[in-house]
Amino acid sequence: MxxxxxxxxxxxxxxxxxxxxxxxxxxxxxxxxxxxxxxxxxxxxxxxxxxxxxxxxxxxxxxxxxxxxxxxxxxxxxxxxxxxxxxxxxxxxxxxxxxxxxxxxxxxxxxxxxxDDQEEESAEEFAHTYVEQMPGKKDERSSQRLEDVFTDLAEGDLTHDEAASRLAKSPKVGGLGIDPTVAESVVDVFETEMKGKVFLDDVPVNRPPSKPNQPQKPQIEAFTEEDEKEIEQIKQEKEAALTHEPITSIEGVVKRVCEDKRFQFDNPVLTERCQKVVHSRVRGVRDAFATRRQLERSVEQGGVGVTGRSLAEMTQLLEQAVEEYHAHAGAQIEQEKEQAQKVKEAAASAEEQRQVTEQKVMDKRFVELTGKTPRTSVSPTGPKRSRTSAAVSAQVETQQREGKIDVARVKTIIEASQAAAPKSAPRPKPKRVQDVVFEKRLSGPVEELKRLTLTDFRRLSSDPVQATTKIKDKVDLLENLGYEQKVEGIKAWRSSPLNRLYIELAEQAVLSGTTIQAALESQQERGVEMFKDEELKAVMKLNADLRF
Known part of the structure; x- marks a missing residue:
């Protein structure tokens, strides 16, 4: 060929x-x-x-x-x-x-x-046909509601959990009152039938017209005591939400959202996930859209599983809490800056006044001791870089220093210095300065993943599967420290020499028009240090598991 x-x-x-x-x-x-x-x-x-x-x-x-x-x-x-x-x-x-x-x-x-000669069918037509073929007796209202849920699911407007939730709702609020476990099974069967189908847009369904001689009777729903209690409870929750204390910390935002009575979780794992998601939103690791997707994601995929109205209310409450926290933090920072600037200006003014007063005293003492007017200002008697407490006034400090001067001793020293000039002492030899030697320090999990080579990988374990498990354990350890640490760990793995060796091997297989296994055998025959078969499979699976 x-x-x-x-x-x-x-x-x-x-x-x-x-x-x-x-x-x-x-x-x-x-x-x-x-x-x-x-x-x-x-x-x-x-x-x-x-x-x-x-x-x-x-x-x-x-x-x-x-x-x-x-x-x-x-x-x-x-x-x-x-x-x-x-x-x-x-x-x-x-x-x-x-x-x-x-x-x-x-x-x-x-x-x-x-x-490809596939049958042209819209999502609405497919749902209508599917509901008609379902066994059992169904009234017209239930069939219509079931068609609406399946149509929205087929068009991608509803997720699996949202569709099951709508089927499990009470008929008073547009549901069918199905048991949640049965609703999950119904949605699973429909998704299995729908798998692989591509639907057309905007194709109406030809339904038979309703009979004019059988008008539907309006359903009368009574307002019970239970409804009154529910309304009163909602009022109390709203009032409590409006009278909350101001948020001054990240933990306050997490408490406001995850401990709200409307969103409390029975499973402590979901509560912990909620706290991590809110924590990452406050620190800016996720934006509002990414946070909503993580809250909506199913529990099996690592999300919180919040859907429907609860998702909208939780997202709105979270954004309000984040905005309130940032406003309070910004105002507090500005207030601290203004206070620090005032303290700095007061200290500078006191220091300047002290130096002026001290300079005058020193000039006066110089005239008394030498009988000459100083051509330049005499430096203060205080040590270099000395600081004076602002609580002691400049006048009191100057008087204290003036009292410590021994006039007779100063005159004796001046006369002795004029009589004999001091001999210059020999300068000592400068000491030899040695270079600073830095000690080796241990590195963290991120640095270990970034420098991981094929030799290091084999040192982790003789079994490649066990070695990849240890790498995933390092990533899980970083996740416990925070979501952004997990992201840094996965990025470090992707830039490691071991992962780059796998990427280069795959690219060589593509460019040469062979399989990745053939490219591996070619490198092994040339004597290049390369993966073994089990190691290559373990690294490929590890790349599929490390996601963020």
């Missing part, structure tokens, strides 16, 4: 680090082999697929020609090329779509899906 034009070697260094790690991950390579094998493509051309990814994502190739390029690369027909492009887009590139704002991955997927 030498008729095909050779692929020009290009580098993937123009892509963000997250994209490169995703494309070179072991799990992603398994996806490549499965998808290419499903359409009957040539699996030996998979390394060149990474070069094609780099070309279309960096703009060297038109991304609209991606299906055609896939057909040429894997020797498959055009229909299979469009099918493979859709699968690669939804299975791989959709994970990093937020890093490419100028590329609309969803629009491209819909365009290629229509050319």
């Amino acid at each position: 030498n008729d095909q034009p050779s692929v020009k070697p290009v580098t993937v260094r123009g892509l963000p680090t997250e994209v490169r790690q995703l494309l070179f991950a072991e799990k992603t390579f398994e996806t490549y082999y499965n998808l290419v094998g499903a359409v009957g493509g040539d699996k030996s051309q998979i390394p060149k697929l990474l070069v094609l990814f780099s070309d279309v994502l960096t703009g060297r190739e038109d991304i609209h020609l991606f299906p055609t390029k896939l057909s040429e690369l894997f020797s498959i027909d055009e229909t299979k090329g469009y099918s493979l492009a859709v699968q690669l887009m939804t299975g791989v590139l959709m994970q990093v779509d937020d890093l490419f704002q100028d590329l609309d991955f969803q629009a491209l997927t819909r365009e290629w899906s229509t050319k």
